[in-house]
Amino acid sequence: MQRFAEGLSRDQLLWVGGYLTGIGNAANAQGISDGVDEHVTILFGTETGNAKRLAEALATKARISGVQANLQDMLTYSRARMRQDRILLVIVSTHGDGDPPDTARALHTLLTGSQVPDLRHLRFSVLALGDASYPRFCQVGKEFDTALAAAGARRLLPRVDCDVDYEERATHWMEQALAAVTARPPTPLPTSILGKGRFGQTSFPATLVEKIKLSGHGSSREVWHLEIDLNGSGLHYVPGDIVSVNPTNPPQLVEALLDRFKLDHRTPVQTRHGEIPLMEALAAHYEITKLTRPFLERYASLGNAKELRSVLAEQDINRFISWIDGREIIDIVDQYPVDAPDAQAFVDCLRPLPPRRYSIASSLMAAPGEVHLVVAAVRYASHGREHMGVASTFLADRVAVGRPVPISIESNAEFRLPADPEQAVIMIGAGTGVAPFRAFLQEREALGATGGNWLFFGDRHFSTDFLYQREWLRWLKDGHLTRMDVAFSRDQEHKVYVQDRLRARAGDMYAWLEEGAAVYVCGAEAMGRSVQRTLVEIIQLSGRTSEQAEEYILELKQAGRYHRDVY
Template sequence: YEFDLADSGITYTAGDALAVLPVNDPELVSAILACLDLDGALAAEESTLFETVLKTREIRTPGKDLIAAVAEASPDGGLADIVRRDDRDALDSFLWGRDILDLLEENPSARFTADELLGLLRPLQSRQYSISSSPLASPDRIHLTVASVRHSPEPGARSHGGVCSTYLSDRIADGDLTGIWLQPNNAFSVPEDADRPVIMVGPGTGIAPFRGFLHERAEAGATGGNWLFFGDQHRATDYIYEDELTDLEEKGVLTKLSLAFSRDQAEKVYVQTRMREEAEELYRWLEDGAYFYVCGDASRMAKDVETALLDVIAEQSGGSENAALEYLATLKKEKRYVRDVY
């Protein structure tokens, strides 16, 4: 996606994030109000109930106040039992794949007035995305790389979608205005020394800031090497920016490209797999002063990448696990190991 900055006055740096304020899916809003027998035309907060929920309330992920209210209204339901036991893991498992409409449909005795509903729904929050452009190459526009989140709990069931990702893909047209603001990330930027090499690990949409880094380094005439580890499930469908990365390779901007498409062979291959395979060269880059960046999923990928990095350091240095940890701590202290994970 490209956002025309027009006369907004927004200026950015490669590595910053952009906050986007979405608008909810009107069909989901209507379904929730219908489930509660509420009239969307009712006056509410200087507008109608429908417009207020559409633009100011979170309606995908249930908040704790709504969960408690639904559980209290349906004391014999499965949700109420989990709430009574105060079992966080069980609650997370129960809510996985469910949204607010699911909870209301599964607990028909839960009924709320318009005021009660608005009080139980959390404020609609902006979503932050890593910027995938460079102001040197694109000063008047900000690019984002966003995967549209869509899933169904089971075949044939109602489709669920990410609030902001489907807003961008389905509910905003070219030329429309939308609410955005900059989220600076001064800790995540290209090295000031253009001679320094950089290693970037960004599978999936984690490639976003590194696309910006590569354009930044190209426009600035940086002489340091650029090594990108990128991957996803299938090369045929998930190799985003393939033509652009190929072009950057041919121009010599992208020094080395290590790809990992996990589902294209019997044995799953991830970016950390490629790191271990390229251990000798990877360690040599680090010894030559390379900066090491990671962007993407914090819960699994980033942890696995750090484990692989420690393995590479220990193996190539011939040191102990503690020595590898000290080496990594030094990289962090020198701000040469930087992560943008979520």
């Protein structure tokens, strides 16, 4: 501002001063108070973007309330800044069963380590996001809350834990947090500020126009390529984004639950969608497969389920994880029968049926008006029953070509191609985790991007599980795919995975990184962890220590050159 003012005449300075004063008066006239002199840091750690969206909504509301809010990603939050802040509002997700998001790892390590700064000057509150189907529900939020208090910080509000239907609890926490900061009564958050979460998205009944089985005859997996028509939807996406599918539950499972409790499928029940028949509620609106601790607690309270209560009282989390593994709600109903509840009592035990998220496998530039998905149908036997994935079998079995699929698009800003078409990319995917890289190659080809493209792909067998083999080979032949390394784990006695291929190419990998390549990892969470460990090993081969290699990875993340989409 001072440099700007130096070039102005006296009359120009007076005009600018009056103009800025007018803006300030207009802001006050719109209800923006300047009577609060609080500086608040809103700190977020996110994997899928939900924590970031909530943090942005809170920052907007804070500024409207006259609070000076600083929005801060955990990835770039420093020890020095922590010593300066006086009020900290933390929104952090738990990834998988108890892991911090990538962007939160360094700060999590700092606060839970041995060199924790003195935080007695700080007031804080934590909003924890998670998925109650994981035994370590909201574990990272709990650990941040405990660590901040142990370092001397004082709680402004108690921690709030949110399941996948987080909107209502998150909104309440935001209102209470701002009320505590401003010493004013809570005021409702405008819906437009909060935005749309997973349950706020309006789905569009897009038509399935193609379904092709990708896995070959004899494969131990069943993988489908799906093409969905977006015409008339108004939906738009870019490579890296996510399709959310709103599935229905398997009909045979709905019938089994109705039969166990001898409930009439026509019985009306009250839901967030109003009063609807029980069968419709169980088929389309409630989770009736995955177990969560809240379900188990509510179900146990329906009757004299002493054995189930003893399981819930288990203090050893690993034993509880072992017990819950492979079980679904129907298994609990069979193993721990309770007196037949009425329909409403049973529905009230359940959580809403969340949409299922799939990485997009296409580019609109290559497939105008369409979105493509790669889906592995989940089927397995456990505890004497056949189990099936809700959305994967919905798409594989219950939606025919020509029929609608209710979908919405989720932006995934953390998994974007480089803006510079000359920048090289290294893509590491296993199984259906290769989906976004097909979209990347389609987009890079359509744009005429000149940066190198290197793909590492892993699956079980070359002959049956080489997903999109012809497309990769065509791209290799015409030069759009610079290099490709594959790992088929079960084609030899000693299993080989993508991380083994990374080690074998360590020198070239490091050279690409030093030349500015961006790295993308997509696949199962265990694979993502193993790949990261391997990258650290590769960087250590350059002469760095383990700590320096970890710092190198952190610098890649901060520079927007290391991206993960793991599940």
